[in-house]
Each structure stands twice: as structure tokens, then as C-alpha cells.
Amino acid sequence: KEGLERVASGERQTGIEGHRDRAANLEAGERWQDAVAEYEAALAIDSGLVFAIEGKRRAGDRAELDERLQGFIDQPERLYSANVLRLAGEGIREASQIPDPGPRLVGQATKLATLMEDATKPVPVTLRSDNRTDIVVFRVGRLGTFDKFELQLNPGTYTVQGTREGYRDVQHKLTVRPGERVGPVMIRCEEPI
DSSP states (O other): OHHHHHHHHHHHHHHHHHHHHHHHHHHHHHHHHHHHHHHHHHHHHHHOHHHHHHHHHHHHHHHHHHHHHHHHHHOGGGGGHHHHHHHHHHHHHHHTTSSSHHHHHHHHHHHEEEEEEHSSOOOEEEEOOOSSSSSEEEETTTEESSSSSEEEESEEEEEEEEEEEEEEEEEEEEEEOOTTOOOEEEEEEEOOO
């Protein structure tokens, strides 16, 4: 009986050490979610393992940061919102405070910083009209009547509306992307009512 208990204890210890080693290798490779799974497996064997409790917390925090930063990178158009831009900046600050961040995190922070810079860099937009249609760009303001109008807009989606007495109003959705000049976009009321 005592021999069986020693064998079981040895197998248990070997299992714990295996999870510890795999988790350490996964952390070194910045595979945080997989590392969390290894720590959870070790805790399933013994719920009081300090290394597994601390490792699960550490890897979980890094997995969450990794997922958050990657979300901004995968959907850069979200950065056109001031609130999302602020959250991305907080993510970069959090990443910069991590000692020995690893190449994946450094790469994510660098890429996200570039995307944030692009999201705040104005893009030239050219609008054309007929000198009779009153033009408004929502979130920007009233531009009035003109033949040609040049303006600078931050990346994002804008609605341009034209009104003219006796004519049906027109609207145009304008998508401004980083580094892409827009226009000329024609906005004029032509359909009499």
C-alpha cells in the first residue's frame, strides 16, 4: 500500500512538473492562453500550487492584453473613434510597463502606435458642387455653396448633405481612409420637387 502511494505521489509530482515546464515554454513563446491552460491543469492536480496560481494570473493578464491589442490591429477602423483611440493608447502604455515584453508584444505595440498615428492624420478631400447646392458635412459643419472645396478630414465615415430650395435633398456617405486622397466627390441637388 505504501509503495502504491509513493508511485501515485511520484506520478502526481511528474504531472505537475510537466505542466510547469510546458507553461514556462508557452510563456517564453508568448502563447499566453495556452500557458493559462497548463497552469489550470496543474491546479486541477493540486489547487494550492503557488507557482500555478501566480502563473495563471500572470498569463491571464498577458493573454487579455494580447487579445486587446490584436483586436485594435485587426480592426484599425475602430481607431477612428476618439474613445477607442484612447483605449488603444492605454493598451500601449500598459504594454510599455511590462518588463521583458517579448518580440510579439513589442511588435503589437509598434504596429498599433503606427495605426493610431495614421488614424489621426488628416487626409485631403475634394468636394465638387454646382454653386447652387448648400453643402453640410456632418461632424464638420456647413460649407455653403461652391464649385470646388478642399478640406482635410481625419479618417472615418462622414455624411455629406446637399440642400437646394425646390429640389430633393441629396446625401452621400464619405469614407476617409488613412493615406488615401478622396475625391473629387460630386454633391448637387438635381431632382426638382
